[in-house]
Every structure is written in structure tokens, then in C-alpha cells.
Amino acid sequence: MGLALHVRDLTVASRRGRLLLTLPALDLPAGGLLGVRGPSGAGKSTFLNALSGLLDAKGRVQWGETDIASLSPERRTAFRAAQMGMIFQDFLLFEELSAEASARATATRCRSPPEKLSTVRAPEGTASRDRRSLARLRMPGRLAAGANCAVSAPGSELTMMMAAVYLQASDVPLLDGAAYDLIANHPQVKIAAPIAFGDSYNGAPVVGTIADFVTYLSDDRIEGRLFRKSGEAVVGAAAGLKVGDSFTPQHGHGASADDEAHEGFEIEVVGLLPRTGSPWDRAVLIPVETVWEVHGLANGHAFDEGDRIGPPFDPALFPGTPAVIVRAKELWANYALRSEFTRKGEMMAFFPGTVLSNLYRVMGDVRQAMSVMSVVTQVLVAASVLLGLFILSRLFQRQLAMLRALGAPRRFVMAVVWGYGVALLMAGTVLGLVFGLGAASVLSQVVTARTDILVTAGIGWPEITLALAFLSATSVLSLIPAVIVLARPIVESLRA
Template structure:
């Protein structure tokens, strides 16, 4: 028995209506796929963006602000860790390095992040174009920053580049970092000495000393809002976190913050996934009602098939295949649409944040689509049974 030639002839009729049905299913499935893939992509992307920030130390306050400002380059008003504490942290035996992070200024609309050459090397793995800064008046760009090498920038204090808020002097762009897939791809990175100096603070070195980076002179060290620490070992990381959770400092693994955010995201995802699935089932149910009406228009055709000798089973198979094919087409197209939308959203978010948001279709999405196809195939039995039970003679009248 081959139902498909008859099914195709049925699909050929009412094409516009059927395309509309398939589009509805496609959008319903696409919505669900986009939600689940995007949630996972954001989770993976944000975790990868924090990879190079093992331990962040700042002054007591909101740990979320500390992580957002230092890891995700979202500057916030924060207290400072004083210079003496910075020197003590940098002198710890159990670390590979500690890098001060200073922020709050901007240039040509891009946030300025001040740090050490060592941290730039650690974060980006190297300079892709030009060279690393060697003086307090030089800068390197993140991979997404649309400025040119050789350009001279004016640092502004307020993030709006207002003329009255400009710091004195200019900063020359001398290089561009390799892509980090983090928020730092969207920032201008300068030596921390540039930030200190432009605010009239000591630069961590003896007066007249133009060097940048450690070692610093303790009594010349101003405060910083954040310090990124690369512990030498995992036990050392936990030791340092405990040691710097004091009245004067807070020490955070960015992963701790992300876990809390993901728990929130996870709850939201569970709710949205449920709503998306419910939407899909409702759409399929609504479409089945429409299909049942359309199939009633074909009852003469089914009756003729019976009159020509087709069994009731064959007619059932034709009606079932007809409905199941519509749902299958919508579900498969929805998988493609959902992935496409998710990729587009990721591209937009990546351009906005600099954080790579990798979209992947996992078994979870395939399961979602298979569940819908399974439910659709089961529900398709209803119109098929209605056709199956229809008296032949009624259809021939």
C-alpha cells in the first residue's frame, strides 16, 4: 500500500491554507528551539568569557557589581582596595600573578580598562596587530573596537566623552589584542598607570619612573576597584578566596556568581520551555481542528477510494499521513528557524557585549522536536479515525 500519491494530491489542494498551517507550527517550534538554544549559548558564552578571571578581589560590596565590572566590562561605582592591600596580594607566594583592574573612563565611546601588560598577554594570548603598550600613553584595542592603530584617543571621565570631562593628554593606539571571546573584545586597554596618572594619583612607581607594570612601589600604589588573581594551584585558589574574605576585601570566583545567575536562568528556561511546548501543542491542536474541517471537504474523494476497492485501513493511512506530514514539515522547519533565530540573536549579543555566544543544536532540541512529532502523530489519529468511520455512501452522495 502506498498512500503518498493520494496524500500529495490532497496536499496540492488548499495549498495556501496548508502552508499557513505549516508556518504556524514552524513558528511555534522555532520559538521553543530559540529559547533553549539561546539560554544554553548565553550560559556557555558567559562562562567562557570568565575563564581567564580565576579569582577577583575587590572592596566589600556587591559581588555581582564586582564581576560585572571586571569580567564583563560593565563599569559600576565601586569602592577601592587600597594600595597596601594590592601590594600584599601581589606579593602572595601562592599566585602566578595578580593584576590590578581600573575602569570608569572611556574613549571614543568605548570603555577604558586599565591593567598590566602581563594580564593582557594572559587574557588574549598575544597581540594580533601592532604591539603591546610599553608606556602609560599607549593603548591596545579589543578585537571588536572600530578604531585604528596610530589613532590618538582622549580619555574621558564620565563615559560620555564630554569635552569638559576629558583628561589631559592623549593615548596612542599601538596594537590590537587577539580575540578573547570576552567582553574585553569591546574595550580599549591601557596600562593601569595611565588611569591612575590621569586622575592625579601616584602611578605605583617612583616619581619620574616611566616604567609600566609590576613591580610597584608600595607607598606609591593608589587604590583599585578590582584585582584579578591567577592562583598557582586549585588549593591555593580556595586559600586565597578565604584569606581575602574580610572586612576590607571580598574575594569571588566569577563562577560562583555565574552559578547563581544560571540557577535563575535555569528556572526561567524551565518555565519558558514549558510555555513554548504548551504553545506548540495548542497550535498543533488548533491546526488539527482546521485539518479535520479540510478533510471533511475531501470526504467524497475518500468515499471514491473506498468505492474503487481501497480498504478502510488505506483511507485511514492516507488521512493520517496527510496530517502527520504537515506536522513533520512544520517541526523540521521550526528546528531550522529556531536555530537561525538563535544564531541571529547570538550575533547581535556578541556585537553588543563582545562575548561569544556559541549556538549549538543538542539532543535536548532534537528531543523537543521528536516529542512534538510524536504528539502530532498521535493526535493525527483523530481526523484519520473520523475519516475511517465515515460511511462510504454518505461521501458519495
């Protein structure tokens, strides 16, 4: 239910001694609600910060039986973790975390039983809103959650994110065996998964990695089994392969892929990943040793180790990898790992979620610019429609004059002209939405086919609202030609 609050003789001063806030008394029962209202600079934030123990204050701030004003900063922090929930005034979030991971990051600092922490979930509708976000870029759920860290050679974070997360292969420098060994043997690293790419099969990217990463990526929901030796594969749900199939990888991607470069080297499919709606649905995952062996390189293990796959790897026999996806043992350790694995001239570490968030921000700016262009286009279209109605009224002015000469009321003639214009506008609006949806669907299919990023097109309330606003504005403007028609003398119109 909460704690009762009792405040007596509360004063807060700045570091220079200037008095910021005074409150003689305040009593609030457990479960009570209190609204604080006042102009900017009145001290609302100072008041709330004093009540929560974020500011040093004099007097008594008693929550239940605890006077937090008399506690040390460390004990006030412990009290907040155990007894308080806070919503920040500013937009303060961990951008690299999903909504659920952000909630769990907060929950892990409280003293709730473990079974209660497992109930922390993203609010209903959050996932659907995320899926409707700009460009519908979908990061695989297990990669997006938990602030996984990606490590690569120095370069563009965006390029590496597109390569390692969205499987858009690029020519990038490799991390050597010493760098991978440093990452994999860090005490806070749970999974250090090399991501090796460069080959494909019928357009599906072939990615070399380790079995632990495949288990993590699939949330341990694989149809069939994991690969256990070199020459086996686990494929995505849309890769066009099924368990039991065999294939020979192609060197490269797209039209330049070489079908004969790896001739005679067959790989057997032993497992199928669940569908995620991400580029990994088309991925073919094989042991990283297979990637190296297919290209005539060492496989990371000494010869006397036989056919063993997976870590640990011998740094001297490690051919290199474009990127390493790092999963930390503890959530807080991700930030320390990012800092530790960022070394000038050697390697860089970044959160894919942060890079994606920055990309959304840039694309959001582009969307705003496109919205302005859309409004300008709508104004031009409205002007064109109005001009068209003027032309039509001139073409039909004799017929309209005949109606007026035969005794048709002015309101009837106006209704005819206006109704004709509105009918044309409604037909054009509906056809515009239909053709727009069709064009967007075709473009989304092209983008999806070329990038493996699932992009969907649909008509939502913003599009419907814009169409209705356009129809309403132009319908009102269509009254102008009707008024002009009625303003012309009947005889003059009959002679036209």
C-alpha cells in the same frame, strides 16, 4: 603495571566498636581487575576505603611489599599520593577550577617527574562540551584556569565578576591604596593586577591594568608589543583598532558616553591581543596610570619617579581601583589568599569560576523550567494541529465521500487523509526549526552586541530529537480524523 594486593584477616570497626566489615583473605595480581557488588549498606565503600588506607583497619592490607594497615595515617597518605589513583563516589570537584586545572591539581601531589606533569590535559571533547554549555558564557581561558582570585570592595560577587571578568562596567566602590598594597605585597601573590574601568571607545571598554596582567592574559602572544609608558594601549582582536592607530577615549559607555570629556588626550595602539572568543576581544587595555591621569587624578607614583608605570604603587598616591585580579605563586595558595583577603567591611575575595558555576546552576534551573514550558507548548500545539485536521476533514468530507462512492478502498481514503495531515505536520516542523534557528540567531547577535558575551545559536541533537518526537506523536494522532471520516455514512457526507 601496578602492585599486587594481598589481604589477610581484614576487619573494620566503627568508633563505638561495632563490626562493619570482615574479610578473611583476598589476592589480586598486579594489573588485575576486581568488581565489588552488593546492596546499599553492604560495606562496598567501607571495603574500598580500607584498601586505600582512608580507614583504620586491622589485619594485613599489602600492596606490593607495603602493608598499609601497619602505617601511620601520614604515611598512608604519602603512599596514596605515590601509588594510587582515586575516583570519588560523590561529585567531588574543585568547582572554581577548569577540568585541566583540576587534573593538574591532583597531578602535582604525586611523585611523577615534572615532564610528566606537563602532559596533563583536559580530555578530548571537554573544551567543546564546555563551549556548548548553557548560554555559551565564555570566560577568558587564562582567567578561568588556575583559580585566579578577584578582590574588590564588599558587594555582589556576581556584579563584580561581570564587571572585572566580563567587562560589564558598573558603579562600584573602590579599593584604596592600603588595600592594594596589602594584596600586592603578600608573599604568595605573583600578580596583583588592578582592573580600572569606566571609559570606552566606540563601544569597546577601556580597561586600565598592568603589563604583567596583559602578558598573562594573552599567554605572551601579542602582535606588536606591550605598553611601556602612559598613553599606549594593547587592544583586543575585535576592538576595531590596529597597531599604529591613535584614539581619544570616551567617558562612560553606550549612548551616554561623552565624546568630549577627554578631548586632547590621545592614546596610541602598540599591541594586539590574540582572539579568545570572550569580551576581552573588544577590550582596550591601557596602563592603569593612564586611566587615573585622564581623569585628573594622581598616577600612583611620586613626581620624582618620572614616567614610570606599573607596580609598586605609593599607597598614598593610589587613587583606587574597582577590583584586583590576583594570581598566586602556588595553586594551593589561592584558597588561603581568598580567606585572607576577605575582610568584613573592607574587601571581599572570590573565585570567578565559582561564581560562574553558581550562575550556571541557576540558569540550569531556569532551563529546566523552560523545558517544562516547552513541553506544555508542544502539547498545546499538538492539540491545535489535531483540531486543524478535524476542520480540514470537515471541509473536504464531500470530496472524500465522492471517492468512497466511486469505489475507492477504505485504506486508500485513510491514506489520503493521513498522508495529507502528515505532510502538513512535516512542513510545519521543518519551518518551525528554520524559523526557530533564525530567531535564536538574531537574539544571540543582539545579546552579543549588548553584553560582549559571545552567544551562539545552533540546532543540536536535543532540538532534532524534540522535533522528531513531536512529529511522531502528532502523526499518530492524525489517524483519528481519518478514522472519523471513514466512520461517517457516505450519503450523509455527500449531502453535507
